Amino acid sequence: MYISKIAAQAIVEEIGEEIHEHINMMDATGAIIASTNSARIGQMHEGARRIIQEGLPELYISGDMETETTRRGINLPLVVRGEILGVVGITGEKERVMGYGKIVRRMTEIMVTDSIQKDKKRYDQRVRYRFIEEWIEKSSAGFYSRNLIDRGRHLGIDIERPYRVMVLYFRDYHKLSDTLEGQKLLEEMEASIRHEMERCGFPYLREPPRQICLIPKCSDAQMKKTAEKLSGMIRQKYDRDVAAGFDSGQGSGEDIAQGCAEAFRAASHAVTWKEPFYYYDDLNIELFINEISEAAMLEYLDKLFGRDSGDRLGDYMHLIEQYFAYEGAVGKMAESLFMHKNTLQYKLKKLAEVTGKDIRRPSDAVVYYMALAFYQKLHMERTHFPDMAK
Template structure:
């Protein structure tokens, strides 16, 4: 059925090229879009006759010849062989007939394009739902019938694959409309790139990530692929691409396990942005910390930094994270933090005195490392930390 929005867009688009008065009527003969807003909602008898009698053209020779109709020409709007509405062009027949035929063709082309886009989106939504069921479902639900349903949609989930979870981000940039549009364009480009590499590659949108199920490759080839995709996207768009890669599972029935692993690897990338391509097998604490609640993480942080204000915790995290990133080097850390090394040592000494744990001690450093990790993990959602 012809929607008001589509009809209105057609009127606007056609009038931008040909300034004649046009109307679009729905399957009940009601004008749903018009160059003359006052006519919207009124009944057009000529349009209804075209629909009911499958007529190719009705000319109205004078105003009122048909109820609600003005002088002009009316044509059926066909899509896939069916009349879905009627196009009316107001004016004297001999003056508008040539332009009217052009307008009719323009309108049908717009309808065909709109229909094609909607069908493509519908197909993508159906595929998304199926792939989501496969990658998020339990092995017991991946039956023979489920596999057949996938083949009917055009893909075979039994083919061995690796899972890559991809995220786009722009550092220090708020999520405004322009940013979202750039990310959407980059995502569309990535989908095409993945499909062009191998027609058997699959992908689906999962929240803010794009999940790609690529034909089975070794770890080294998976890393090469991830680097190439990242390079292509970042050369073409002002965004960064983070990719988490799974570890191999036994077969397609356990794809959910592969997805969970790739998601954890992706989350590790997005946590600090220090490494934008990570394998699940390379993770350490990231493997289990998702199972710890944010409340527990928050409690651990405040136990270690008991008596610290939120701002003091933040400064301590920056200082300690820098120190540990530089393998405990006071000289390098002080340079990175733009402070004198004696000042850094005094700050570390003060942390040790207040917490009871020495950041420079091998035994105690693990506690601070966990606290830093937890802090980074919940930083975005816990604004007061």
């Protein structure tokens, strides 16, 4: 066991604020690894070294014992699970600090024990994540080594079982990640998803900005039910939205890598088009749109609407979006847009004059559908997930 320097510094600062004295923490060699007096960090504390080497229950450094690296004050060993992990010291006059000694030591031991337990959990989680990453990578081969199977069982993961893949994204991820408060919220939401998955015994992998959830092979309806449960939990606890993508579920459930690729695409679509969830099998044009460069999409839009379309492009796209949303039903479109049908027909005619294509003609409609898909891809992903637009 050991005390991390980051945890040690947090502990001495917290205790120092409570008792208004300088606190030092030394490791098992006697070196000062944390202190409320930053100038002392890294120095060798002779008093701490004596406590460790001689097994002393405590040691007060008086004025005549002071050196350049050892100040007057009380020093006590930190014992966790029967092992001396280090020493805690309180700088000050004997009559002032002796009364704090045992209380501070006990407080420190409790906080150190808690920190070690948290560090172990984080370490165990990293080991689990690394294993799942390796499992996904090797799943496309169609078979697993006995060593990989046994390692999975040791971690409570049955890799021989068929799985489906669900990928989750928190909306506004990048906006939240720009602030400390937002980062804390993301960590809490991720932990909530992880705990729920682990409670159900399902493998989970955090891969920012997305989360990969592996669910024993099941129906589309069950996948949707699981996503709705997780999404509802996040909405209720944190008032945030989640987008989910599901794999096709058509294979044997053993090629996790393929399932991840499918779920990634479905989740990307859900984010871009503001859907709560999306199935890979429902993707059409979206299957290849990610392969088209941003430059090609921009060129397509410029060619169709003109390079000087400027702010008018957004108005055009809103009209096109409404047209496809209502399957070209002018009456319903006009009602949705709060305008007279004649006014709407006029706008559609003007759009045809700008582009040379009439959206009301089936042969031209596909041109507009592609334009709408490109526009949404470019603008919505830049807004919600900048990294996905690259």
